[in-house]
Amino acid sequence: MNADGTTGTGKRIAYQRRPARLTQQELARAAGIALGTVRKIERGERGVGEGVLNAIAAALGVDVTCLLSGCDRADDRVHQAMPKLSAVLATYDMPEDGPTRPLSELREEVAEVVVWRLAAQYVRISRHAAGLLAELGRAFHSAPARRRVEIAELLVAAYRAADAVAYKYGAYDLSARLIDLMRWAASQADNPLLEATVAYTRAETYLAAEAHAAGLHALEHALDIVPRHPAGPVADAARGALHMRAAVIAGRAGNAEVAAAHLADARCLAAHVPEGTYQGTGFGPDSVRIHELSVAVSLGDGFVRRVLETVGAWVPSDALTAERRSGFHIELARAQLWSGRADRAFTSLQTARRIAPQHTREHAWVREDAATLRRLKRSDAENLSKFAEWCRAGE
Template sequence: MADQGTTIGDNIKALRNMRKMSRPRLAEAISISESYLKKIENGERSVTSTIATRIAQTLKVGVDRIYGQPYYNGAEADEGVQAVIPDLRRVLWTYDSPEDLSRPPRPFDVLVSEMETISQLRQDGKYVQLAPLLPSLITELTHVALAAPAGEVQEQAYWYLARGYRAANSLAHKLGHPDLSMTAIERVRWAASRSGDPYMDVVAGYLLLGALMRQGLWTAANKLMVELEVQIRSIAAGRFNDESRAMLGSIVLKRLAADARQGRLENVLRATEEAEEIAAASNGRDVLAYETTFGPSNIRIHEVHALLNIGDAKTALRTAGGFIPPTDLPGERRSHHYIDLAAAQLAVGDRDASLNSLLEARRIAPAHTRFHPTVRATAATLVRLDRAQREAVTGFARWASVS
């Protein structure tokens, strides 16, 4: 758990000392210069997810320890969203034997309507509004699913329950609880297998893939990507439509991100081309399928993110150009682009642009921005480098709970 004012650099230094590893030795192990690592530890340089993962693996800790998650400082004092974690853990642990309800579940159509609301809140990164609704809704849907006779109604209940567990995964991951996030993914797989929808099984695999990538488990992640692509092609059976192409394209974008974090630039370029070909078959439109958007906009966002993680901030910025994510793209995706943009702008020394991008990310999705480790790293570096201590910089840092 991070204390207010503790930076990622502080965390790395403390963990390195705990492991009795010198700075030169750690720098060599993760293939960066000692001077660059020193700047990271001193808060003069931000940290890409690639470097954070390498450091975590070398120091034999979870990536959440590098980021200092979960955060219980200023942001939590204002938002209170972490308070839902005990209830969420309880419903995930009692998935097949839920606690008794004080009254019967609400009508199924009411539960469906609330799940649609939660799904939209998840996509827009509105965790504060989402969190208090989720445990009770999952519990009610669980009772419905377990009590319904085998058939369409039961499958529908499990289908919506899988979406509820997906929201739980997002919430746990964003709030910095990786073990709870993995439990939620296992629950998605459990419910998906009972939903009668083979694409929901793909969704479960997609979420697992993201978890593997966050921990840098590349052998397992690369194997799963291949399996998921084969699975999608088998389900489509040669009759692809916008939805199935979006599912396939989303896996290709995961491959693009994985290759970037492994430093495989040529593979990144090939994956980008493949994703563009898939999007072109849907007339170059952004398509929302199973709560995941695929199309030209998300390809651009992933390409910028990939170049940033490879360490080529200048090319990432050239690729971004004047791109503005369309307003019909989910808020979390749009804010993520500006978070990446801010990190890239800071890397090339454009601090004013970096701050403006952070402010835009906050405008689009405040909670997503406030709890994002990259935002905290970027804001902390901006504060360290801003000798004039301008209120615009320190004010954002206070809001993000890093100063």
């Protein structure tokens, strides 16, 4: 990728420097590039290579897509990566020959990819997923049996990160394939709690297909077989995450009683689990509170008004993952819109965008609600129109 400064990337970098309170020299130092390079980029006198652009985005503390010119650049980069990813999945059991780094280095890269997933950095994941999965496949099939267990766990995490991209960008067949491979890899690992991770992730296929009864049955079956011992935060978080997702699916099905029961079980487990990320899934009291809003939005107006009163001015802590925090504001926007609070709804959508722009832009509810707001709202019409165009509202 070569982002051409003359098409707007340079201007976007200059614009983002202001809220970051960085001079050109400070940005150059933080990004590890020459001051002259920053100056030329901002003036549109030279293009921006991918490595430089990522370094600048990291120094500014923004998502790289905020610096790209053109609404479809992120989409293009993700979709261009899909064929290569599909090819790697087709040869998961007979990977092509190639180099394989030491397990310690693979472990570090998988950990980094998991961080990207939780931060909704889908473009970054798409750029690395195929190569990482191919290398993990070679490592798994060439390793002695005693080493395969850990590599299998790494495969589960890497498949899940790739699935996050496929699912968010509507490649549901590819997503289903990745989840099947998650299940295969989990079966190779000596970690029963990984089955809960797979079941949690697999539930998205039921949500996409609106197969709520089947999804709820699958999650409740997973709860029955997930081991309760040894007790501890990781095991409790695994069960709690399943209850949260079951509550959401029950809400989508309009079953308020079942949703409430699962939320109650999740709250009970969260009372003993500090908020955090367990086996790649966020769980704790704040996560449950966010899911209460999600369930209320699924159930409709009567539930929304009650939960809005409960939420009040509360917002998730910055310690929660970007994807989960942006999801909260997206669902809060829908609740506010349904309650006749259009201005607040637009503010919530803008907050979601600041937290995780890629996640926000690819969320179907964002497009629907932005289109509705554009029809209803008159104040701040220019910013609303720009936002609606950014998220492709009405498509």
